[in-house]
Amino acid sequence: MYKSELLAQNIRQLIENGSWQAHEKLPSLREQTQLSGYSLITVLNAYQELEAQGLLYAKGKSGYYVAERNKALPAHVPEVNLNTAVQINSAVFHYLKSMQTDGILPFGSAFPNPELLYNQKFMQLLAQHAKRKHSYLNNDNMPPGNLALRKIIANRYVLQGMQCTPDDIVITSGALEALNLSLQALTQPGDFILLQQSVFYGAWQAAERLGLQVISIPEHPQLGFDIESFEQALKQYPIKVCWLMLNAQNPIGFTVSNAIKQRIAGLLHEYQVHLIEDDVYQELNYGGQRPLPMTYFDQHRRVLHCSSFSKTLGMGTRIGWVHAGPFSDAIQHLQLMSTLSASPLIQNALVDFLSHHHYEKHLRHLRKQLEKHKKKFHQFLKQHLPAGSEIHYYSSGYFLWLKLPDQCDSFAVHQQMLAEKIGVAPSLLFRPENIAQNFIRLNCSYEWNADIESAMLKLCACIAVQRKSLTA
Ligand SMILES: Cc1ncc(COP(=O)(O)O)c(C=O)c1O
Structure with missing residues (x-):
């Protein structure tokens, strides 16, 4: 197990056994490095992992806090679904074709930024x-x-x-x-x-x-x-x-x-x-x-x-x-x-x-760039996504998995973004069953710039409009 996983597991235990209560502030990153003996990056990874799991929340510059809902995590019920006639090929075909449109911003792509590769x-x-x-x-x-x-x-x-x-x-x-x-x-x-x-x-x-x-x-x-x-x-x-x-x-x-x-x-x-x-x-x-x-x-x-x-x-x-x-x-x-x-x-x-x-040298550089770019997207979206959204952030790869507010339809968001030449991958591509479709996969392997910022603002605005129309 990685050091960050180990630390995350220990913190999770303290939350689950009630030693740390909802809204209680966690030791700062520096305090935690001193307490645990782990490096700053390990502590940060552990906190971010727990944040992505909904166990912690970050409050501006003041640090990390225990999240409310974890006081009573819903009892987990094992679940199994049977699908005897999968039908997805046509949807994937049309999606992949749409991503080939000239000039489309490639946040829906499965591949990292070719400049980095x-x-x-x-x-x-x-x-x-x-x-x-x-x-x-x-x-x-x-x-x-x-x-x-x-x-x-x-x-x-x-x-x-x-x-x-x-x-x-x-x-x-x-x-x-x-x-x-x-x-x-x-x-x-x-x-x-x-x-x-x-x-x-x-x-x-x-x-x-x-x-x-x-x-x-x-x-x-x-x-x-x-x-x-x-x-x-x-x-x-x-x-x-x-x-x-x-x-x-x-x-x-x-x-x-x-x-x-x-x-x-x-x-x-x-x-x-x-x-x-x-x-x-x-x-x-x-x-x-x-x-x-x-x-x-x-x-x-x-x-x-x-x-x-x-x-x-x-x-x-x-x-x-x-x-x-x-x-x-x-x-x-x-x-x-x-x-x-x-x-x-x-x-x-x-x-x-x-x-x-x-290859090893290439990989070291690639990982650093991916981490830097994904963190930038994460920070921005944390501030701008409408209430009810959640971001799943993990310390590898280049995707963020966004949970949109309940009832939002990520396929409709994808279609509206397409009209703006902005690609995002709706959850229907990954979970083609009759279940909630309020998720988006976002490719964050691109260096932040003004065009990306404007595209992300449009995405957040589109989600906010959907959310408003649902609550109206
Ligand atoms: C999870 C996953 N597996 C497999 C593949 C296929 O990879 P390759 O290009 O090596 O065929 C992809 C490509 O997007 C992928 O995202």
């Missing part, structure tokens, strides 16, 4: 490889993919304490191919799969395309992942596969604790279920420590771990991978029947880029 060294290496005939020979790069690249990726798992050999890895065209092929390899039409209620739309799309029945479980309001609902779903339905995001979850942003990950692994084994883990934001934790993937907790090779370079070097690299273990062959079969292989040129350039430690 551009890396001169990587471009130089690409240019060098582009001049060699060898780079266009596909033989060495056919499934399971370039051996040198698979070795580097396998070593990164080993360095984090997991078992992995290059034979466990299949290189794919981005994480999306890794995820889709994994799901296809493990399921037949009509099978039951489990998804988080709010999750990357690619998961819902894959379920629709493959004719799968979806069991969804809602997020836990404090812990992100609802282990009780998860267990109930496994007991109640013959679930074959789970597709989960547990680190810097898209769209909400939370990272699930190691203790819960351990319990998930135990339940996967007990109920003989496989897990496809989508971990595309694993490198974007502001502390620089990569959160552990489920592969770390999995003693029985039930996890297929998928990631890519799209969020760190650009979605145009189209290189991802799956740590597929015993399913490597099945996935390669499907790949050879569909996309054949990922680009040999880019696989070769990545080998040079990664083996000379340029």
Whole structure:
């Protein structure tokens, strides 16, 4: 567990056992560093995490206070929903098309600001490889993919304490191919799969395309992942596969604790279920420590771990991978029947880029910039969003998850913003079920400027007008 998580957990305990009462002021950041021995940034992360969970609130410059509603947190009731005919592909298609409109401000995009991903060294290496005939020979790069690249990726798992050999890895065209092929390899039409209620739309799309029945479980309001609902779903339905995001979850942003990950692994084994883990934001934790993937907790090779370079070097690299273990062959079969292989040129350039430690330097810079930009958006929106809104802020990635006042329709907000050439991602894309749709995912990877400020003011005004019309 991270130091900030540990501190947040201790503070949560003091609130829950009544030692700290509603509206009581917490020690200042500096006092807390002295009391706990943690660094200022760790304390700040812990306070912000608790704020995002609704346990604390910040009052101007005066500091952090215990929030009222936590005196009596609503009793948590496990919940499971069944969706036998997912229909989302058309909505996602139209949304993605709308985001391609010329001049649209890209706060609805899933990808970080390309300016931050551009890396001169990587471009130089690409240019060098582009001049060699060898780079266009596909033989060495056919499934399971370039051996040198698979070795580097396998070593990164080993360095984090997991078992992995290059034979466990299949290189794919981005994480999306890794995820889709994994799901296809493990399921037949009509099978039951489990998804988080709010999750990357690619998961819902894959379920629709493959004719799968979806069991969804809602997020836990404090812990992100609802282990009780998860267990109930496994007991109640013959679930074959789970597709989960547990680190810097898209769209909400939370990272699930190691203790819960351990319990998930135990339940996967007990109920003989496989897990496809989508971990595309694993490198974007502001502390620089990569959160552990489920592969770390999995003693029985039930996890297929998928990631890519799209969020760190650009979605145009189209290189991802799956740590597929015993399913490597099945996935390669499907790949050879569909996309054949990922680009040999880019696989070769990545080998040079990664083996000379340029990547780590690039990641350090990227994380710092993302943290700076997201904090700026957060500060501004905290002051300007109308009453009844909430912001989920977590210390990784580049998304803020905004809860609009109850009854607000985020799809209508998205459409009004579109008319102003401002992109925002409405919750319907991530939670296409018949549930509250008053959430927006906001991409905050852009450097703050006057245009952004004016766009954010328009967004806040649009939400305020909706809220007023609802209360009128
Ligand atoms: C959560 C999540 N998983 C997977 C993907 C697909 O990533 P890639 O571009 O590597 O295929 C995305 C892309 O937006 C994503 O947001």
